Amino acid sequence: MNRITLAAAIALTALLAGCASSQSGSAYERRQARQEMTVRLGVVEGVRQVTIEGTKSPVGAVAGAGIGGLAGSNIGGGRGATAGAILGAVAGGVAGAAVEEQVTRKNGLEITVRLENGQIIAVTQEADEAFHPGERVRVLKGSGATRVTH
Numbered sequence: 246m247n248r249i250t251l252a253a254a255i256a257l258t259a260l261l262a263g264c265a266s267s268q269s270g271s272a273y274e275r276r277q278a279r280q281e282m283t284v285r286l287g288v289v290e291g292v293r294q295v296t297i298e299g300t301k302s303p304v305g306a307v308a309g310a311g312i313g314g315l316a317g318s319n320i321g322g323g324r325g326a327t328a329g330a331i332l333g334a335v336a337g338g339v340a341g342a343a344v345e346e347q348v349t350r351k352n353g354l355e356i357t358v359r360l361e362n363g364q365i366i367a368v369t370q371e372a373d374e375a376f377h378p379g380e381r382v383r384v385l386k387g388s389g390a391t392r393v394t395h
Contacts, residue, residue: 282387287360289380297353
């Protein structure tokens with residue numbers, strides 16, 4: 246792997262790490278700060294482990310295509326280098342998209358809560374806090390997000 250390809254791979258990794266967003270019960274987006282939220286109380290009925298898909302933006306594909314095209318252009322000379330660049334870009338784009346999704350994937354929980362009014366709801370969020378059936382919890386809703394907290 247030449248220096249340019251290595252530098253591009255490092256840049257792709259840093260870029261993808263920056264794209265990761267949190268769906269944590271403890272993390273708030275900047276726009277959610279200082280916003281009123283509705284608080285409902287309830288009891289955890291059940292907890293199920295789930296996987297929260299990673300992001301699928303064009304960033305991974307574009308970065309992968311760039312790295313793949315650069316790497317592929319080092320194959321042969323003349324038309325061979327051009328063909329290698331094209332094939333490398335296509336393969337790199339597919340690989341980059343897959344890497345982005347995998348890197349930003351999170352472990353999550355689907356938490357089923359029976360609210361005090363008898364209504365049963367389910368909230369899926371990042372698995373950064375443990376919940377157990379029978380626990381009393383708060384369900385916070387506002388700014389387009391709902392989360393379960395202790």
